Amino acid sequence: MDPQKTGFDYSTFNPSYFQHLEQRIKDLDALGIQADLILFHPYDSWGFARMGQAMDKHYIQYIVARLASYKNIWWSLANEYDLMAQLGQKPLSAWDFIGKTVHQEDPSGHLLSIHNFYDPPVHKGTTKNWFDYTKPWITHLSIQSDNVFFVPKWLDDFQKPIIFDECRYEGNIEFGWGDNSAKGMVDSFYRIVLRGGYATHGETYIDKPNTTRPIWWAHGGILRGESQKRITYLKQLLATNGFNYVNPMAVQGPHWELAVGESPDKQHVFAYIGDNQPEFEIFDFLPKDNIYSAQVIDTWNMTSTKLNERIDKNHYFHIPRKPYQAILLTKIN
Template identity: 25%
Template sequence: MNTTWRVERWCVFELALPGMYDAPENRGARVVFRKGDRVVVAAAFGVSGGTPRIRFMPDEEGEWSYEVTGVPAGGEPACGSLLCTAPAAGNKGPVRVSGERSFAYADGTPYYPFGTTCLHGLRRENAAHTVASLTQSPFNKVRISVGLSAAEPELQALEEAIAALMQKGIEAELLLDIEDRDQGGIARKQRTGREGGPESGQRDGWTPDGGPEPVEQAGSTPEGGPELRQRDEWTPDGGLEPGERDRRLEQLAARFAAYRNVWWALRPGDQGRNGCSRSWRERERLLRIIRENDPYGHLLTIHSDEPLTDFGDRAITHVSLRSGDPSQTSAYAQLHGKPVILDECGCEGNAPAREASLPGEEMVSRIWTAVCRGGYAGHGEMLLPGAKEDAAYEEPGGLTGRSEDDSLTYAARIGAASPAQSEESAASRAEAPNPGAEGEAAAPGCIAAPSRGNTCWHTHGGAVRGEASARIAFLRGILEAAPTGLRYMPEFYDAATIGMDGVYYLQYFGIHRFPYRQFELPEGRYAVDIVDTWNMTVLTLPVLYEGSMRIELPSQPYYALRIRSTAAREGALQGAAISEKDREALRQRAEENDNFIRPAKRMGAIGTEGAR
């Protein structure tokens, strides 16, 4: 039988195989797709109680032919053709690595991963609520834990959720838990101590990934340099025989590989438990199984809490780490030569563990630091229901005693327009206006609070409740508005900086309260923005700078500085082409403020040097 189908580029073509492929000798059936000289082989996967199927993601427009292999003696091969049409609006294709530090969609559009972890949020009972929350959030990637013996209803729910996320442009990273001991099929770990037994007084799952605290000891070479570890310890796989485990991994990869928004991550178990370990050679084999059953080359990594893990295997596309120290992101990127994502850098929350009880400011600061160190970091939230937590997260800025008034005070001091009048004011940031459950009001810019129960976003999904998500939306907007090709700039050794020489600079100060910053930039004129990362305001200074410049700052934590060349942004920046008369009027207005710091006549060599 020869049938022609139509399918959009980078979308899913699904084919149910005829009944004769149910025979044991044909369970390894594959479908060969051809277009010109190109050949793509898609493996079949079984559906419990149903007909075997294959899924294919055409990545090139035009006509493809296909033929099913593994036909019993006397049977006729199933064959046909499909017409791949142009992608619809919003369909940019799968995400790929672009260079040593970046990502991009298949159509060339830059991709900046702003992910979150929601281990069990796409299980059947949670999926609808979690997907609804993700579509209203700033996150363009979600990490989900999947066990190898997941039951068919759970896999079907996961498929539906991944398809829904794909339509919304949200990537889904599948954490393939090799241990797989949970009866429901989604992995569940038990917190363990250094000696392998459960720690007394501890409860399951209080660390961000439900595993142990990270091992602090790192290896070194005799010369004192870092040693890339060639072996990693893994925990037992919950009773699956090696052959059965490999077969289930093959089936899982074949089932989900055709979704353009899927990423893969092997998730090692608790390191060192019971002395059980798997060699690097076995890990290579697991990576190979995924690659052989994913002909599209989706992003693939190993999630590790050891920065010195060897990520050099060619199958590994990027580095995924669990680390609470984003200041080392640039060092990790230099060490491994691949993009770095701190997928678990801690959780905004109130859980009884150090990295699961961060205030929102620290969560946001870690993500800003990773970005301005040339990498990325993921969001985590473990806010457990309770009156104390609700009170703590009631007002923005409540944990530091700082609010938008500080930005207004600084604006008055330098004579600039208030942040509310700037191009990226609080009024223009991402909003999520849906009300909270049970009549509760959600925090500004946050997703509605869930109904009461012993749940949190990191493990159960449902709804994002913390303050960090709105601030992450603000950062994402800044980064996506920046020119492409930014690099980490180690020459600014005392503040994390990314930029492009003579064009763009984004510098983050974290907890440091600098009173001013001095720069010596290439020839040209520059517009300067003071960014309050917590209150989500951008204050554009009223003068343009050039050459050697000194920029006054509000001496508050969690601020950033953005410097943009007017030549590179001609016509895009309001005030970039202002007349000399208007520029002088702006300067006079600024100097009329009593707190304005004068130039060299009153302050010697310091002041607003560099402003024009």
Template identity: 30%
Template sequence: MEPINQVECWGIFELALPPVASVPGGEFAGKVIFSKGSRVREVDAFIDNSGGYRARFMPDEQGEWLYQINSDSVDYKNGYGSGRLYCTVPIEGNHGPVGVINDKDFCYADGTPYYPFGTTCLNGFKREHMESTLASMATAPFNKVRISLDSSLDDFTVLEEVLVRLMELGVQAELLLDCGSGEAQVAAFVQHVVIRLAAYRNIWWSLHLHGEQASLEFNKLEFLRILEEHDPYHHLITIHSSTPEKDYGHRSLTHVSLQGMDPSQVAYYARLHRKPILMEVCGCEGDAPTLWGSLPGQEMVNRVWESICRGGYAGHGEMFIQPNGHSWHYDGGSLQGSAVPRIAFLRRILEEAPLGLRYMPVFYDAATIGCEGEYYLQYFGIHRFPSRELHLPEGRYNVEIIDVWNMTVTAVTGICEQHVTVKLPTLPFHALRIRRWYPQEAKSIKKYDLSLLGSGSTSFTTDARSSEIRDAEQNDNYTTDLSKKDHSQR
């Protein structure tokens, strides 16, 4: 009996294709067909650095898979192109690729929630910067990094090593694909990238389009077609766009990637697109001679908090210019800013929260996410409120004051009833965390139940948001007992 290749679930099975003399020019024209029962995945082959052909496959279901090389070559028709592999249990820390679970949230393929805390390091993983950049990522709170790729890349060896090492760190790699103005050679490069790298479970795609507005829509559709046809795993896709009002309606686009300096946009675009919102570029902590590259650390942290408490996420940026002209944003290396530990603090707070947090516009004067009657995280930003009057659903609550910059959590004395006034320190960059009190610690659910998803659906079949929040989204003048304030004061 032939030996069975083994690969963990969501790992990479790589198949080296033997030379095909009977194909004109020695080129491989065909696909490798992987099947398990009624499930079928078609995988394209690519030319590797040595000039040979390879195919990569990411099995997503445990058990035996069969494969057949589908080609016009007589060599494969004579039976040399078939085999089988066995997909084993994933190792610890392997949760599969990240996907969209509803109009706000992300999760891994096994249902584990994923909260994107990303950074941008466009060229920091080239050979000369790779080791120092990876060392920084290993101690940073970031679980996603944006990397720039363009058609000048001809040796994928370093990039593939980086993807594996980021995978081991639990970091998603968003590849910013420079699509130029839609030139044929650029399209061929993007197609090669997708075929070659799609089997890495930690890949996201981001299209960076150029050119006149009239050609942008055509180019967007063409590159989305390439991704749809050659990525059998349907990794997350977005556009690096300057026209967010109209660019994200295509069904293949899984989330919105914003550029801008104002995190208050997050709630608006979330309502507009009904897709998760990532403010990927909201500025950089640094000393660069630009408006967006010279933020103080407090403002960088403020924008991340504001984005999250308005129902989205925000990416970190850092641009301290070194004597050689390098910076983290462009060249990687070491992180120097004061924002990084504060972002780590926020990540811990969010990961301790229950699932299903939603933006709550009824709290009109402070950005708030929560689960009604269970949990609220309210951020005050630059405002220095002396106190907050809370009108919560019936029950008892633990209330804590969070000092965002000094990274402290101070409990308000005693268990609070639904109507309470909380005294605040009259300082900027503070938040409130309010959690329903239970006599015994409640067990929180830390995985999404993927059985609640319909076939091919990317959202829950039941809406976890309260009717009050849905009504408030549809009518800005709607008020509830959660806030007695008049919305006309906005």
């Protein structure tokens, strides 16, 4: 794109802008937060999505040189990269060059990925619009999807971490991606994490149409929803029970309604039942001869109740009929 038509000189950088960005990255680091920096996006009104390969390279070299020394930086090549092709901003063929350039210019080897567009009527049953995540310089999958059942399969297919950067947001706006309930948001987290993936929280509450009040998803500020408290509770449960990561279980057989993961030391199994309400369960996917004690986790009320039964793979056990429960097992033999 001709810089004359946008009012920007793509060859000259504004140091004060990037100094401000650096300070925000430092602020995030002080809070223990990783900064997944989006380099390009389709919602562009200034021409930066249409600069062309030479200026793209110039921009990438500058921003990587400035920011690669920050330990909390990740690189996200684009938000909804494939939508940029539909809008005529960048061809799909451009991303291999962009990704390789970021990777080659970064001496610190930060995490690097790219994020897809997701329209459920079009993309619900396919991953054809995903970038080729088998590229050696891609460190993890950064996906937008609500297909939370497929995490174990994708882990097996790609042998890389699976991050749901968008699994819908808790909020009240008019779009399906931003009007999920708090319970729906928490449900997605349990189903993704206990199948071995990772999930990103987002919140899109407004007080009125065309609001001028900051929306947390875009501007930060005040969290007004209820899901983040329950997500923190899940994180605490995982941390105190040795789940540095999750090995998915029960991925075959008649257990599609469960999300089940085992701790790396094999001492704990965490099974999420969700909005299903069985009164009797049998965990026939458990390792042979293992015996476990159990806690019933109320994921919404954030409580834990000891179950006075011993659990193994051969016997049914009784649980209260209630939605949004999980069973946390601890090996005792």
